[in-house]
Amino acid sequence: MKKDIILKAENISKQYRLGQVGTGTLSHDLNRWWHQVRGKEDPYLKIGDTNDRSTKGESDYVWALQDINFEVERGEILGIIGKNGAGKSTLLKILSRVTAPTTGSIKFGGRVASLLEVGTGFHGEMTGRENIFLNGAILGMTKKEIASKIDEIIDFSGCERYIDTPVKRYSSGMYVRLAFAVAAFLEPDILIVDEVLAVGDAEFQKKAIGKMQDISRTGGRTVLFVSHNMAAVKSLCTRGILLENGKIKDVNNISSIISNYLLLNSDSSAEWKREIKTESDLFFDRIYVSNSHSQITNQIASGEDFTINIFLNALTSISNSTVSVKFVNAEGIAVFTTSVHDYDNDFEVIKKGKYELIANISKNILLPGSYNLVIACFVSRTKLFDILEEKISIKIEDLGVKKRDLDREGFVVPNYKWDFLKLE
Amino acid sequence: MNQPEHTNTTWLFEITPKNKFFSLNLKEVWQYRDLLMLFVKRDVVTVYKQTVLGPLWYLIQPLFTSITFTIIFNNLAGIDTGTVPPFLFNLAGITVWNYFTSCLTGTSNTFGANAGIFGKVYFPRLIVPISIVISNLIKFGIQFVIFIAFYIFYYLKGTTVGLNGSVVFFPLLIVLMGVLGLGLGMLISSLVTKYRDFSNLIGFGVQLLMYLSAVMYPMALIKEKLPTYGWLVQYNPLAYIIETARYMLLNVGHISIWGLGYTFLVTVGVFFVGVLIFNKTEKSFIDTV
Numbered sequence: 001m002k003k004d005i006i007l008k009a010e011n012i013s014k015q016y017r018l019g020q021v022g023t024g025t026l027s028h029d030l031n032r033w034w035h036q037v038r039g040k041e042d043p044y045l046k047i048g049d050t051n052d053r054s055t056k057g058e059s060d061y062v063w064a065l066q067d068i069n070f071e072v073e074r075g076e077i078l079g080i081i082g083k084n085g086a087g088k089s090t091l092l093k094i095l096s097r098v099t100a101p102t103t104g105s106i107k108f109g110g111r112v113a114s115l116l117e118v119g120t121g122f123h124g125e126m127t128g129r130e131n132i133f134l135n136g137a138i139l140g141m142t143k144k145e146i147a148s149k150i151d152e153i154i155d156f157s158g159c160e161r162y163i164d165t166p167v168k169r170y171s172s173g174m175y176v177r178l179a180f181a182v183a184a185f186l187e188p189d190i191l192i193v194d195e196v197l198a199v200g201d202a203e204f205q206k207k208a209i210g211k212m213q214d215i216s217r218t219g220g221r222t223v224l225f226v227s228h229n230m231a232a233v234k235s236l237c238t239r240g241i242l243l244e245n246g247k248i249k250d251v252n253n254i255s256s257i258i259s260n261y262l263l264l265n266s267d268s269s270a271e272w273k274r275e276i277k278t279e280s281d282l283f284f285d286r287i288y289v290s291n292s293h294s295q296i297t298n299q300i301a302s303g304e305d306f307t308i309n310i311f312l313n314a315l316t317s318i319s320n321s322t323v324s325v326k327f328v329n330a331e332g333i334a335v336f337t338t339s340v341h342d343y344d345n346d347f348e349v350i351k352k353g354k355y356e357l358i359a360n361i362s363k364n365i366l367l368p369g370s371y372n373l374v375i376a377c378f379v380s381r382t383k384l385f386d387i388l389e390e391k392i393s394i395k396i397e398d399l400g401v402k403k404r405d406l407d408r409e410g411f412v413v414p415n416y417k418w419d420f421l422k423l424e
Numbered sequence: 425m426n427q428p429e430h431t432n433t434t435w436l437f438e439i440t441p442k443n444k445f446f447s448l449n450l451k452e453v454w455q456y457r458d459l460l461m462l463f464v465k466r467d468v469v470t471v472y473k474q475t476v477l478g479p480l481w482y483l484i485q486p487l488f489t490s491i492t493f494t495i496i497f498n499n500l501a502g503i504d505t506g507t508v509p510p511f512l513f514n515l516a517g518i519t520v521w522n523y524f525t526s527c528l529t530g531t532s533n534t535f536g537a538n539a540g541i542f543g544k545v546y547f548p549r550l551i552v553p554i555s556i557v558i559s560n561l562i563k564f565g566i567q568f569v570i571f572i573a574f575y576i577f578y579y580l581k582g583t584t585v586g587l588n589g590s591v592v593f594f595p596l597l598i599v600l601m602g603v604l605g606l607g608l609g610m611l612i613s614s615l616v617t618k619y620r621d622f623s624n625l626i627g628f629g630v631q632l633l634m635y636l637s638a639v640m641y642p643m644a645l646i647k648e649k650l651p652t653y654g655w656l657v658q659y660n661p662l663a664y665i666i667e668t669a670r671y672m673l674l675n676v677g678h679i680s681i682w683g684l685g686y687t688f689l690v691t692v693g694v695f696f697v698g699v700l701i702f703n704k705t706e707k708s709f710i711d712t713v
Contacts, residue, residue: 140547
């Protein structure tokens, strides 16, 4: 059976001109036009730097997207993730036909509706009901379609009381609820959603995610979803695309995409050394992670013990201080925190000198995936001496032992003894 | 479409860097006709929300302009309008002229005013200028009612005013004017996205154009009094529209078949160039606006 491809992007690239649009624009336009008249290629397409926000480029032209190729199957929820400026929004804009690609093409096998913002075209002076019609029509619905769903839309928004009041009187939450409700009842074959869930209360966010899952599962429709909220991406998407500097870094199942994103997101590694001087009295000199073979690495097998070695430097004697390590997973949730206090009360008063602390983390605790370590030394609720965030990360690899449980839910995988008795 | 064995040849549509050379995409515009009507409704309804006088504001502007023109151009400068009362003469010119300027200024700001919506969602961009032309037509309709009221008023007073038989073509004249305003507006709106110079130009350009369009004087007068500059008015297609409108409504001046033919050709030309450039711009204006 052939795969049912509903969207196919071929070699999409998008070039932008940096700096101000001013007097230079006309001369470039004329030059471009002169090349076109003679049947030559656009001279400015040959130049252009890759899209890296932080470095200084050579030319005025930059490729926001370069050679993007992917396919989406019908009924799939595809997550698009990447750092700020990786090209996510540009890609969405191209997919939703707001702007055209500089080169390449995208083929669609169905109707597209995009939700890059909720409440596009809402007019403050018009009532909620009038705006439902206007917004629905902007998103591509006909008046008849909207009229047949208006009761459901109002019900879903939970704004019945205010529906005949101008929306300029709405609270921002109500505004978003109404706007999302319209979008939720869209029935396109492909729905493109940007980070619109960032607003609204928890109940509404849950409702919105549930609605999107419904759209894909029961409606068989395709959703492209962009978000920085990894928990939402993970719960919603089946497959993902990771963008970096305008190029596709990886296309894979969503959990490995998220892991990759996390590693990409921090310039973290297995080891860190102090390079900048600090004025604190108590600070870290060096920290590293090592596996059970005492090799410095952040690739840890799930069935292996590992250690975190922390070199501490105290310039004076300090009492009541402690050192802790927090494990933060890909979704930004702290899985657990361990503290030297837990084990050794001698640490209560630390005298001037240099120390090495070794946290021994036993095997079979963390679920395979990427974790950021937040390491801090502080006096509880009083003073923070030193903190290290997003510098050290580990990747727990699933090697053999728990292979069968790759998609196990939860945060930890403690190894408990099970009894297995045959009764009859 | 729902068959599992989907062959890759049945794509519904495709996005490519460039549009076809000339495509009106009327099919798509037709699909979005509900949106067009909702935009028209929005434009008409929201103008007078939270105002006391409401739609009366549509009437105040042409009335006061006509009074001012009558005082300055007829009473002070002594422009002769023949048997027609000067106020009615001015009101006819201003009402028709207003329709053109509101179409032109409205559509010329299409991309600027709608950048927020255009940047977030796709629909045929042509919907917006068309909706502006239609909602201004409604506004023109309201203003035309006040013209008719004064017409009847003068008629009952016994002034000799009379329609010309050609008034049956008046709707066509208005359509011609709307299309010219739309074409010119689309042209300028596309240029404004890249070169803001044009939005400055349009502000006072429209004002100057009014003086060249025979709004407050008969066309024959300028040929008689300023023979050296008369050609400026003679080559202005708008002057023919205004002059013809007055001929139809008030039976003054004269109708020039040559002039109307010329106006028609210019309108068609401007409209096609406007659509062409608008089409080219709509795909990626969001990058430069």
